[in-house]
Amino acid sequence: MHRPPHFLQRLLTCIRLFQYPGYAWVTAVICMVLVALCEPMVPALLQPLLDKGFQQNSFPIWLVPVALIGLFGIRGMGMFVGHVAIAKITQTGLLALRMQMFNRLQDAALPLFRQQNASAIGNTLVFEVQVGAQTLVNSVIGTVRDSLTLIALIGYLLYLNWKLSLIVALLIPSVAWLMKVLSKRLYALVRHSQQATDQLSYAVEETALAHREIRLHEAQGMQTQRFEGLGKAMSRLAIKTAVANSGITPLTQLFSAIALSAVISVALLQSQDSHMSVGGFAAFVTGMLMLANPIKHLSEVAGPMTRGIAALERALELVHATPVESSGQHRSERASGHLQLQQVSVRYQADLPFALDSIDLEIHPGETVALVGSSGSGKTSLANLLPRFVDLTSGEILLDGVSLPHWDLRNLRRQFAMVSQTVVVLNDSLAANVALGQIPDRDKVVECLLAANLGDYLQTLPQHIDTLVGHNASTLSGGQRQRLAIARAMYKDAPILILDEATSALDNESERMVQDALQTLQMGRTTLVIAHRLSTIESADRIVVMDSGKIIEVGNHSALMQRNGVYASMFRLGSSGHLSHA
Numbered sequence: 082m083h084r085p086p087h088f089l090q091r092l093l094t095c096i097r098l099f100q101y102p103g104y105a106w107v108t109a110v111i112c113m114v115l116v117a118l119c120e121p122m123v124p125a126l127l128q129p130l131l132d133k134g135f136q137q138n139s140f141p142i143w144l145v146p147v148a149l150i151g152l153f154g155i156r157g158m159g160m161f162v163g164h165v166a167i168a169k170i171t172q173t174g175l176l177a178l179r180m181q182m183f184n185r186l187q188d189a190a191l192p193l194f195r196q197q198n199a200s201a202i203g204n205t206l207v208f209e210v211q212v213g214a215q216t217l218v219n220s221v222i223g224t225v226r227d228s229l230t231l232i233a234l235i236g237y238l239l240y241l242n243w244k245l246s247l248i249v250a251l252l253i254p255s256v257a258w259l260m261k262v263l264s265k266r267l268y269a270l271v272r273h274s275q276q277a278t279d280q281l282s283y284a285v286e287e288t289a290l291a292h293r294e295i296r297l298h299e300a301q302g303m304q305t306q307r308f309e310g311l312g313k314a315m316s317r318l319a320i321k322t323a324v325a326n327s328g329i330t331p332l333t334q335l336f337s338a339i340a341l342s343a344v345i346s347v348a349l350l351q352s353q354d355s356h357m358s359v360g361g362f363a364a365f366v367t368g369m370l371m372l373a374n375p376i377k378h379l380s381e382v383a384g385p386m387t388r389g390i391a392a393l394e395r396a397l398e399l400v401h402a403t404p405v406e407s408s409g410q411h412r413s414e415r416a417s418g419h420l421q422l423q424q425v426s427v428r429y430q431a432d433l434p435f436a437l438d439s440i441d442l443e444i445h446p447g448e449t450v451a452l453v454g455s456s457g458s459g460k461t462s463l464a465n466l467l468p469r470f471v472d473l474t475s476g477e478i479l480l481d482g483v484s485l486p487h488w489d490l491r492n493l494r495r496q497f498a499m500v501s502q503t504v505v506v507l508n509d510s511l512a513a514n515v516a517l518g519q520i521p522d523r524d525k526v527v528e529c530l531l532a533a534n535l536g537d538y539l540q541t542l543p544q545h546i547d548t549l550v551g552h553n554a555s556t557l558s559g560g561q562r563q564r565l566a567i568a569r570a571m572y573k574d575a576p577i578l579i580l581d582e583a584t585s586a587l588d589n590e591s592e593r594m595v596q597d598a599l600q601t602l603q604m605g606r607t608t609l610v611i612a613h614r615l616s617t618i619e620s621a622d623r624i625v626v627m628d629s630g631k632i633i634e635v636g637n638h639s640a641l642m643q644r645n646g647v648y649a650s651m652f653r654l655g656s657s658g659h660l661s662h663a
């Protein structure tokens with residue numbers, strides 16, 4: 082379990098997020114002081130009223146309602162303006178924190194997305210910070226306000242009768258001790274609840290994603306059970322939290338009752354020596370009873386404050402503890418595309434075998450190199466190394482003679498266009514998806530879509546290239562989606578092209594048509610092509626045959642056929658996928 086240093090220090094770190102805007106703070110503080118000063122005014126008004134109000138002509142009657150209405154008017158105004166100022170402070174800090182998190186999401190090192198699923202990240206960004214900001218700011222402001230009220234009231238009580246006030250003052254340390262004990266317990270509970278919430282929303286995300294599979298395999302029962310189990314775990318935690326929270330109020334009230342009875346007894350004893358007027362005594366007891374409210378609030382603040390800190394710490398952890406993708410300095414307008422892989426090895430986890438094992442490969446500018454090999458032989462891993470989606474375990478990769486980590490990362494990625502097995506489409510217009518990241522040049526978009534053989538599809542669209550493609554392009558077939566990715570690669574016009582089974586979702590007919598487009602696309606570019614149908618890579622300059630992360634054969638088609646090795650037998654079977662079963 083995460084156990085950070087010191088409560089106050091952590092609290093300060095979190096509060097610092099909400100230091101802007103300054104004018105809102107000034108307003109909030111003025112309002113709080115005003116409201117706090119109004120509190121002892123009520124008993125202070127009571128004293129002259131009781132002592133003199135019932136004697137004739139001591140002061141005009143109309144003063145009483147005017148004073149009361151004026152007092153509550155000022156207090157109400159102070160509360161209203163104060164709340165608005167606090168909302169401004171909360172929202173300013175919240176937005177800044179959200180932006181920081183979102184920016185970190187964009188430059189985070191990729192392992193983050195393997196460690197945390199989308200719903201956990203979504204929870205942190207959308208839900209946790211919201212709850213955290215609101216509860217923390219409200220409870221901190223509440224604490225300040227109640228403390229000010231407490232100070233004002235106690236000051237007044239001391240002024241009335243300092244001896245009696247000493248009894249009241251004993252209340253405060255006992256309540257503080259209670260809060261300290263309970264906030265420890267609450268922190269642990271809150272951390273567990275966060276994990277439970279993540280798991281619950283993950284179950285929902287998964288059920289939404291796999292809705293067809295779940296129905297087809299009748300897995301509804303299982304999913305429901307899982308969800309119910311997680312839901313129950315959350316309820317248990319919520320009840321435990323409620324138990325910890327609810328204990329505070331009765332205990333505080335018990336302490337208050339003890340103090341009150343002590344005060345009344347002592348005051349009655351004192352009044353026999355007639356130190357105190359009736360009005361004075363009434364004012365004192367009223368003032369004391371009014372203490373109960375801020376004390377109760379203060380005793381209850383441990384819960385929300387702990388909850389807020391835990392939530393904001395999770396956000397801060399994402400911002401500060403997530404490693405960022407490393408980047409170098411080297412930039413190039415357009416790389417020539419000379420790639421050198423030297424003794425490259427990749428291992429995803431220490432207990433897994435090498436996915437790539439000491440690969441040596443040089444790809445010259447403009448050359449087309451095909452990677453073939455059975456499924457799991459490491460082709461995709463090798464392709465992912467180039468735009469640094471996967472990090473090397475050992476070895477070195479050079480582009481134009483410069484080691485990849487020395488390249489400016491954004492600039493490096495600008496050199497690659499990639500069409501891969503799984504195509505992810507954003508829920509935006511067709512044009513925005515083709516020109517991804519750039520403002521679409523409409524003619525060029527259409528040109529690319531036509532070249533990617535999506536012309537017929539385009540004809541059927543009511544809004545042409547402005548048609549929205551829906552959540553993860555659910556309106557597109559697998560083949561259309563892949564052609565969209567091809568159009569995207571064409572639009573990007575990068576010097577190096579990576580095709581990872583770029584046509585695997587196409588039927589023979591459309592594959593042949595797209596193949597022409599791909600051939601045009603490859604001209605003048607360095608190309609790394611991974612194909613499931615060997616017939617499509619016959620014309621490659623060089624064919625690299627891989628098996629279990631190693632290169633086992635290299636040569637052009639005719640040389641490899643002549644050699645009559647693995648490639649030749651694969652070719653006779655017609656597909657690289659059959660090697661492992663051959």
Ligand SMILES: Nc1ncnc2c1ncn2[C@@H]1O[C@H](COP(=O)(O)OP(=O)(O)O)[C@@H](O)[C@H]1O
Binds near residue numbers: 429430454458462463
């Ligand atoms: N993110 C990952 N984490 C762990 N293992 C992985 C990951 N990606 C791929 N692998 C493993 O690495 C090996 C090579 O996979 P891959 O490069 O996808 O092969 P290919 O594209 O040739 O089918 C496989 O054994 C696969 O299980």
Ligand SMILES: [Mg+2]
Binds near residue numbers: 461502581
């Ligand atoms: Mg693959």
